[in-house]
Amino acid sequence: xxxxxxxxxxxxxxxxxxxxxxxxxxxxxxxxxxxxxxxxxxxxxxxxxxxxxxxxxxxxxxxxxxxxxxxxxxxxxxxxxxxxxxxxxxxxxxxxxxxxxxxxxxxxxxxxxxxxxxxxxxxxxxxxxxxxxxxxxxxxxxxxxxxxxxxxxxxxxxxxxxxxxxxxxxxxxxxxxxxxx
Amino acid sequence: xxxxxxxxxxxxxxxxxxxxxxxxxxxxxxxxxxxxxxxxxxxxxxxxxxxxxxxxxxxxxxxxxxxxxxxxxxxxxxxxxxxxxxxxxxxxxxxxxxxxxxxxxxxxxxxxxxxxxxxxxxxxxxxxxxxxxxxxxxxxxxxxxxxxxxxxxxxxxxxxxxxxxxxxxxxxxxxxxxxxx
Numbered sequence: 001x002x003x004x005x006x007x008x009x010x011x012x013x014x015x016x017x018x019x020x021x022x023x024x025x026x027x028x029x030x031x032x033x034x035x036x037x038x039x040x041x042x043x044x045x046x047x048x049x050x051x052x053x054x055x056x057x058x059x060x061x062x063x064x065x066x067x068x069x070x071x072x073x074x075x076x077x078x079x080x081x082x083x084x085x086x087x088x089x090x091x092x093x094x095x096x097x098x099x100x101x102x103x104x105x106x107x108x109x110x111x112x113x114x115x116x117x118x119x120x121x122x123x124x125x126x127x128x129x130x131x132x133x134x135x136x137x138x139x140x141x142x143x144x145x146x147x148x149x150x151x152x153x154x155x156x157x158x159x160x161x162x163x164x165x166x167x168x169x170x171x172x173x174x175x176x177x178x179x180x181x
Numbered sequence: 182x183x184x185x186x187x188x189x190x191x192x193x194x195x196x197x198x199x200x201x202x203x204x205x206x207x208x209x210x211x212x213x214x215x216x217x218x219x220x221x222x223x224x225x226x227x228x229x230x231x232x233x234x235x236x237x238x239x240x241x242x243x244x245x246x247x248x249x250x251x252x253x254x255x256x257x258x259x260x261x262x263x264x265x266x267x268x269x270x271x272x273x274x275x276x277x278x279x280x281x282x283x284x285x286x287x288x289x290x291x292x293x294x295x296x297x298x299x300x301x302x303x304x305x306x307x308x309x310x311x312x313x314x315x316x317x318x319x320x321x322x323x324x325x326x327x328x329x330x331x332x333x334x335x336x337x338x339x340x341x342x343x344x345x346x347x348x349x350x351x352x353x354x355x356x357x358x359x360x361x362x
Contacts, residue, residue, distance in 0.1 A: 001210045005192065005218075007192040008192060008193055008194070009190055009192055009193065010190060011189060011192055011220075012186070012189055012190065013189070014191075014196070015191035016195070017264070026275075041261060042225045042226070042258055042259060043225075043226060043259050043260075043261060044223045045223070045224060045226065076300075077221070077223055078223060078224050079208065079223065079224075080185060080223065080224060080296045083293055083360050084289070084291055085299060087293075105289060105358045108265070108286060110264035110265055111262065112262060115261045115262075117265060119289075134205065177285065179236060179264050
């Protein structure tokens with residue numbers, strides 16, 4: 001699912017769009033020559049959790065592209081009608097079928113190349129019964145030493161997990177902000 | 182600029198869309214019956230700063246709707262090709278013409294009703310020469326006591342300023358996360 005497919009037709013009336021800088025703007029947009037609708041395209045948020053149990057974190061092995069077969073923290077695109085935390089909880093339920101208590105926002109990571117901002121929350125697993133959804137091959141818990149570091153699906157997952165285990169050793173979980181370049 | 186206008190035509194081919202739940206999805210989307218493009222609509226990020234000078238913060242009086250004439254922190258929609266911090270800096274330059282040093286991420290506020298997440302960074306003004314852009318009537322600095330609390334444009338601005346002055350009194354600036362309901 002590319003988040004920013006190029007717009008060719010007006011979403012309001014179907015007319016082929018022009019690309020130009022609208023009045024009172026400073027950036028090229030898709031503009032409808034017939035109904036004058038301006039089509040903005042903006043970054044999307046990906047929201048997820050770092051669910052933990054004792055010294056282990058929960059990962060999901062992806063059953064969908066991109067990165068099918070690799071391991072990820074439960075996460076997905078934030079939807080209209082929900083908060084970042086509600087989206088992160090929803091994705092954790094959909095992908096892992098895990099019961100969690102949501103904890104504070106943990107990482108905010110820009111992925112400019114993909115037009116995305118990834119926001120992960122820490123979360124406490126409530127029990128060890130899981131029910132992975134169709135997007136997940138399997139769910140497993142990993143300690144830092146056992147973690148499949150070379151089979152992680154996304155760099156934001158790696159960075160978040162690196163922060164998590166470093167903070168766990170230090171005994172202090174801060175909020176981490178960074179850019180994936 | 183409504184962030185989530187209803188899609189009536191396919192952006193790829195112009196055909197009138199249907200609304201249905203795509204295969205492998207669980208939510209209604211605009212789907213093209215001709216080319217099968219699925220059109221996702223997701224929340225947008227609004228990024229801005231809290232520029233300070235001694236005990237004062239910079240506000241901009243809006244020259245555009247919504248809330249023309251009311252005061253806001255410099256902020257606007259995050260664009261593709263930039264990070265949240267780069268967008269916040271860009272908006273501060275565009276709306277206030279202010280020179281700032283970017284400081285840590287300060288508030289992350291969900292505005293579900295608008296389909297937005299607002300992210301504000303603290304920032305240090307480098308000097309007191311400003312050059313407001315066309316979206317701004319005037320720029321001014323306000324201490325907590327002088328601030329036009331009843332003429333603020335947006336609730337996320339109010340919440341961010343309330344946190345800012347409370348943290349300033351306590352001497353500790355944390356990161357604040359919340360929902361505007």
